[in-house]
Structure formats: structure tokens, C-alpha cells
Amino acid sequence: MFTLIGRRLVQLVPTLFLVSVLIFSLQHLLPGDPALVMAGEEATPEVVEQIRKRYNLDKPLPVQYVHWIGGVLQGDLGESMRLRLPVGQLILQKLPVTLQLAFMAMAIALLIGIPAGVISAVKRGTATDHAVNVFALAGISTPNFWLGIMLILLFAVKLGWLPASGYVSPFVDVQRSLATTILPAIVLGTAIAGVIMRHMRSAMLQALDSDYVRTARAKGLHERTVVWKHAVRNAITPVITLGALEFGTLLSGAVLTEQIFSIPGFGKLIVDAVFNRDYAVVQGVVLITAATYILMNLLADLGYILANPRLRT
Amino acid sequence: MSAATEPATVSGAGSHDHLVDSPRRRVWRRLKARPAALVALCVVVVIVLAALLAPLLAPYDPTQQSWTAVRQAPSWQHWFGTDEVGRDVFSRVLYGARASLAAGVVSIVIAVIFGVPLGLLAGYVGGWVDAALSRLTDAMLAIPFLILAIALAAFLGPNLTNAMIAIGISATPIFIRLTRGQVLTVKAEDYVEAARAVGNPGWRIALRHILPNVLPPLLVQVTLTIAAAVIAEASLSFLGLGQQPPMPSWGSMLNSAQRFLSNAPWMAIYPGMAIFLTVLSFNVLGDGLRDALDPRAK
């Protein structure tokens, strides 16, 4: 068990290395010269040249990479060209915001998704099943930014119940913090709830038909015990994996939602950086989200193993 | 669509049910028993037909502007109203189906063609192949989907085909990972152990015993990923990396509509509904197929 965890931790190294190479090369393959973007309306040749020099853009790519990764290994993620701030500082500013939103969204998704999936599988083929299904599918099938704008128009403009956008930290005012994050969390959560519900249902159907459930039933166990203790325990495995994967994407995937609600999180940071070709920021944020994501995967795999004893070898 | 029909021909093989009729017919019989799936199938067929027959069905040229009829509300002349330069929204929704469907289907085909075999390989062969593939998959999955798609599409050049390729490549790792995960689970099942004990060759076990069992969760993933792909196409169009004007896609229509939500909501409602309906239908259909294909289902 411990050797397994150790092995997985060791695997982190090549994966992160691959991520760093992938994101670095992808980014530099993009058309567009960051020095020109930086200079904008003031792009005289001297200014552009100076920017290139300052950020080592005049050096060959491998040199730039070594320069960057060397800094990263010493804990220096580089400097934002646009804001002239250390990338590490920017990330520290955004991380709590994004984590809060991700946890809220995931909580909403799990609270809706798992019971809905179980009920739908148990009541397979009934009207309840169909209704739950349609609800889940509606969540998946609605484009995020559309739902977001609709919610703003309804709850902020028409009803005036919630602020239209912005963000307040829970350390300042818990109530206002919830008020500013509940709509985006709903937008993100309902989409994932659908995914989770469908996987839960799918897995439950397999579990309910499996030999061990049949055995449990044959033993005369109460149906509720069979469903919740035996079937759910086995069915939840793929859902754990999925939940972890979705959580990883929440860290940086809330791009349009963060944009619409003006939530200053990772998604907004990274998209602005991509548009401005702010290399260090894109690289730094992707590296950090990737590391988090990989850790989530590790946890998911451990879940797999714990729930599926036969793999414990 | 090919991803959805292919498994029907092989699925029965892995089952130990009594084969009273051919697998294909049995799937169809089961599917027929699900009205929701049938309705969804009809909707999908209608949408596909609408896309194919758009030139015959559309009352107007989807690119014909009319500057005296800008942002007009739906009427008998323009069922879905007109857009910001006076084009007929109904005609544009019909033509837009082409871009969105193509984006959904082509990118999935790409992802499945690359993802499933690699996942089978990684899961079944194991060893260093698995290690190498898993690291690459982990790395790709760790990079946010949209960022990966943006980078690839920007690199390939801005047009619809490249956007589809970019979405397909970005969606591939999730198929590798899911297939591999399922293979690992199935590999431990008794009947696979039994097949191995009897001395079946590896490829035969992979194809006849493992693949069919891997298919149902994959199919669920396919339907979900079509949704993601249609929405990814919208995002890429927004970034100027998808469909180029003046031809419409639902994504680009939604994006131009964004500015007029309060004074011309129909510009957003109809393409939004088209996306919603398409994605919903694919999902319901996939769901029905999943039940119908399940070798153990009664």
C-alpha cells in the first residue's frame, strides 16, 4: 500500500516534467509576439526590443525553457509581463477564490448527482427515472455562459435578490461571500451534477446486476441495505475518479463562468494571460493546476484500490 | 455516429446470455422499448437531416443581410426573428447545425479512434507501454481542456476543420484513461481469467472479452463529450478559432447574441435551444443505447 503511494508520488515527476514541456512548447507555438502585445499602441522598435531583452524573448527557445524551469525549481515562477508582479504572488491571490468556488460547485454537484443517480438506477424505467434523467441532462446540455447570464438577469436584475457579480472573501463577510459565489457555483455545479448522476446511474445498474448483489439479495438482506451498502459501495468507484477529474477541471475550467460573474479566480487569470501572451503567468498557472490535478488523480486511484480489493496487489 | 453503431455488432460476443436472436436485432428491440431514446433518435435524425438539407429548407440565404430589418422579433416572415445585420435566424440555425454537428461528431471520432486503442493497449499490455502512455495522458489531462484546445487551434490556424481536430485531440486523453481504467477492472473478472487460463491469445481476449465490457461506460462518455465538443466549438468560435464569418455556427451566433440579450433575446434563445436540444438528444440516445447494449441487461 505504502510502496504504491510512493511509486505514484515518484511518477509525479515525469508527468509534471511532461506538462512543463507541453505547455511551454504549445505556448511558444502560438502566433503572436508578446513584446508587440505588451507594447500595444506604443510599439516603437526600441521599446519592443527592450521588452524582448528583459524577458529573454530574444534567446533561443531551449535556453528560455531552461531559464524558466530553473527558476521554477528554485521556487520562482517568474514575473508577469503585463502586471510586473511575481507569478507566485498572483497565484496566491487567486487560489483561495478558485478553491472556494470549486468546493461549492462540487458540493452542489455531489449533493444532487449521487442521490439522483442512485434513485434513477433503483427506479430504473419508471417516471422518476425519466424525470431525474431529464433534469441531469438539462444541466449538462445548457451552455454555461448562457445559464450564467440568465441567472444574473433573473436574480440580480429582475428580482434584485443577489449581487450581479463580483466577489467578497468569506473572511470579510460570510453572507456576502456566499451571495456572490452561489450563482456561479450553481452554474458550475449543475453541469457537473449531470455528469456525476449519469456515471452513478450507469455504475449502479452494473452493480445491481452483479453477482455480489445477487448473493446479498439471496441472503435475504433488506433491499435498502443491498442498495446502499453493497451496490453503492461498488458503484461509487468510477464516480470518485470522475469527481476528482472534474474537480481538477474546476480549478481552471471555470473560464467563461468566472468571466461572466467577474470572479477573480484562476480561470480569468489564465485566459487574460493567454490573450496577452503573458507567458510566465500561463506557464505558472498551468503548472500549479496540473500539479493539483495530478494529486487529485492520485487520490482517485487510491479510492479505486480501496473500493476494489482485488486490485490491491 | 460511427462510434455509436460500431459496438452493436460486437457487443453480444462477450455476453454469456443465451443468444436467442442476433445481437443487432436484440439491441434494436431493446431500444424500441425505450420511448425517450426513440424520441431522441428521431430528434437526432431530424437535426442531421436539417443540416444536410439546409439549402432546401432554409427560407432565406443565411448570409443575406438586410439593413432595414435588423434585430426584428420573430414573425411569420422570420420565424426566429433576424440578427444584428438583418439575417434570418431560422436559416442560420439550420445552416449552423452543420458546423455544430460536424464539430461534435468529427472531434469525437478523432478522440475515439486514437483514445480507445491506446487505452486498450495501456491497460492490457501494461509495463512500460502503460507507464509511458499513462504519463502522457496524465500530462495532457492535467492541462485545462480549453487551454489545450485554444493552443492547438491557434497553432493549426483559424478555421472550423482545425477547431474540430483541436477539440478531438484535446478530448483524446480522457478516452485513453477511461478505457484503461475499465480494462484494469475487467481484467480481474473471473471470465477473463478463465479465458486466459484456457489459452486464448491476448489480442483475442482484448477484443472478445474486454472491449465489449469497456464499451458501455465509453458510450456514456462519448455522449457527454459530444456535449463538451459542441460547447468547445462555441468557445473556439468566440476566440476566432472556429467557424469564420459570414457562415454561421451556433456557437458564433450565441456569441454575437450576447450583446443583445435584453433587446433581442431571440438571437440567443434559438441557437441556445438548438445546442440544448442536440446535446440533450445525443445524451438520451446514448443513455438508451447503453441500456440496450448492456450484455447483462434483461
Added chain:
Amino acid sequence: MRHLTLAAAIATAMLTAATGGAAAQSTLRVGLAEDPDILDPTLGRTYVGRIVFASICDKLFDIDADLNIVPQLALEHETSEDGKTLTIRLRPDVKFHDGEPMDAEAVKYSLDRHREMDGSFRRAELTAVESVEVVDDLTVQLNLSAPFAPLIASLTDRSGMMVSPKAAEELGDQFGNQPVCAGPYRFVERVQQDHITVERFEEYWDAENVHIDRIVYRPIEDSSVRLANLQSGDLDLIERALATDISAIRESGNLELAIVTELGYQGMTLNVGNGAAAENPLGQDARVRQALNLSLDREAINQVVFNGEFFPGNQWVSPQNQWYQESHPIPERDVERARELLEEAGVQTPVVVDFMVPNNPETRQVAEVIQAMASEAGFDMQIRVVEFATGLSEAEAGRFQAFMLAWSGRPDPDGNIYSFASTGGPLNYGRYSTETADAALNEARTATTFEDRKAAYAKFADEWLTEGSVLYLYHRAMLIAHTDRLEGYEQRPDGLVRVVGVTLE
């Protein structure tokens, strides 16, 4: 990971705790269309950044409602006979936010910083300045290499912003994260992409006219969400509202709208000499460019895309501007004439044009209308939407035949034309280059009277507006919407938000 999260959470808590609990004060909440870049007058380069500077950094000069140059930190100025020295008398008893005196030494320091600092974006505006001399405590003298008429106008913008030498020395190129200037408001804090807070500076030279205690700037990119925030009362003022939302703002009852014509323009840059893409009829034959020009109905573009709220234009300044050349009015659409011109030029129709369009919904819509208009005259404008960063590189490299380009505008006409039309101009993406145009543009720079300068521009316009590489289309209306609780708000033509003299109920 855990530790990192915890540390971050604590950091945010402390950061935000420091700013909370100021309820009794009046706070103006401003919605910006973008997140500003660095708040250093020497390094700043965005329009939206100038809106924030307007409250924290006073300038030597300012512009009034009619675009006249008026003193701000300066009291008066004098240009020598030969036009090569500019003497500026400064306002006495002015303090920077850190209490340092805003005197001649500080002005010299600031101007030298603009001129010499590594990575300065102000250098081009100040190239004519050879040296800055301190004459006495409150007098500086700028020595120029040649007369340069646009100089004073530059001093109404970031080049004229004075920074505290002490703070600038201490902070170096990090100054923008803690700017210390001499404006009516002091910088308090900034959370990137979330908000910028400034508070009233008690020792401001005109403090009795500053009535609002705090201003919070919040970037909200989506214009409908920005408006929704204003409507729901979460913001008090928004900049750059959409023309298509004007009726909604007027009907809302408790909102007011300020409209001015922008100083900049929206136009189409044509590639006449930048690489292989220029080797085609559009790039080589002025008649083909004229045909394209005549195929456009500028008023129709305005009506269709902007509800008729913007201002059609055909020059680098708007028709209301004093520098507008009346002898070149906005051309009427004439498709017949356009077709004739194409025939005279002997080109095969349709003329295929690679039409690069930055990815902005309004610009894209304009491009689609242009595409439809031009097709009637025999052009096939193939739209290629590119994101902003890609567009700049493509333009620089000459990989376009037509390119939709917006310019935010400068108070002096030189700032709207020189870099775009002179040989080697950094924004001359079409690489237009003639000796006659260069001569006329330089004459407009060195001439000292309004009449002489305008006459020089008249010569230039005769050439540029018939053969040049930019087709001007329209000037945006700068739309500032605000709550009616805001009293005394006055909009200047640069679109910036000035709060001196304004009260909030």
C-alpha cells in the same frame, strides 16, 4: 499544497480585513471594461489604465470640454520664438501622496524617468526633448532638438504625469504596484482582476473640490453584466456602455448618460507595401482602394451596428474636430462609380481581399456589413477573425490585405496620424511611404501656429485621403452611464472619468 492554501487564505483574510469596515464614507463604484495594466505612468499603455490615472496622477496640463489645453499642475507655459524651448511655471504648494513636494526637481525627475527608464512607453512622445533644466523651485525649462507642436498635448496625458521621486527611486520598476503621484486620490490597494481602491488625498492642492471619499474600480468585461450591475445598484458608474443599450439606459429612470465623440477612430488599414501580400490590385492601384472606399455606406454601418449613435468619419479626426479638413467630406456611397473605377483599373472581379478582423463582436459585425457592401461593388472580402495578439503580429509581418484597426486617439492630431502614415512609423502596418506625405507631416509637427499646421495637414490630406492606406470608418461615442445620485459629473472628450467637483448623494 495544504500549506500553500492555508497561507494564501490567511494572506487574503489580512488583505481584505484591512480594507473592510469603512461604511460611513461615500464610495464611488466604477465599472471598467477591462482590467488595467500596470499603474505606472511611464510603463502604462492601456486606455483603461488612463481612467484610473485620472484620479491618482495629476498632469502638468489637462484638456477641457472643448479640447483646449488648460493648466493642471502647471500654472502657465511659454514657448520660445524659435520653438525650441518650453518654459513651464508650476503651481506652488503641491504635494505628492507621500508628502514630498511637487517642485521643479520632481518634474525634471519625472520627465527624465519617462524619457530614459528602461521599457518606457513615453519615450516616443518625448523624443523631441533634449534636456530638462531646473530654472528655480517652480520653473522648469524643456530644451527641444527641433520645434515640436504636439509636445504640450502629450503633457496632458501620461507623459505629463508627475511621480514622487522618492517613491520612484525606492520602488523602481515596481512603482506601478504602489503608485505615488499628486492626484486627488491616493492609491490604497489592488487585487488583480478584482478591484482597485483609491481614497481621497487630504493634502491635494484642490482638496475642497473633492467630495467623494473613495473610489473603487472594478473590471467587468461583459458589457451586459456591467450594465446589469449598474441597474441593480452594485455600481455607480460604468464606462463604455454599448450603443445598442442606450435606449435601455434612457428608459431605466434613475440612470444618466454622458456621450462624447472619441478622440480616436475605427478604420481599415490596407496593405500597400508590407511584403508579398501587398502585391495585388488593392495594394498597388489607388483606384481599387477608392473603389472599396466608395462601396461603403458609413451611415448605414452606423445605423445597423450602432443604432445610429456613433459618428461616421473619413479622417483621422472626427468631423466635429477643429483639425478636420472640410474640403474632404465623408464620401457618399456610389457603387456605380466603384465598379467603373475597378474597370478602369482593369482588374478581374471579384477582387479577393484577405480581410483580417480582430475578434471583438462589434468589430466583427462591422466587418460583416463591410463584406456585404463591398461585394456589391465587386470585392470578395474574406474575413479572417484573429485574436488580438495574433492580429498584431500578422499586421507587423504584413500577412493581411485589409485589417480592421482601432485607435484610441490623442488630443493632438499628430498622435492620430504620424505613426500611421509616415515612413517607418511604428503603426504604419500598410507601409505607406511617400516623400510628399512625410514632408507635410513633419511640417505639421514643426509649424507653431494652428493655421500653419492645419495648412500642412491640408496638403497631406489631398494625397492621403485619395491614395493612402487607411480607410477611416467611424468614431465611437464614448458612453458613460451613471446613477442620478451622482451630481455635477462632466464628461471631457477623452472619455476619462474625472471626479473633482462631483458629489455622490
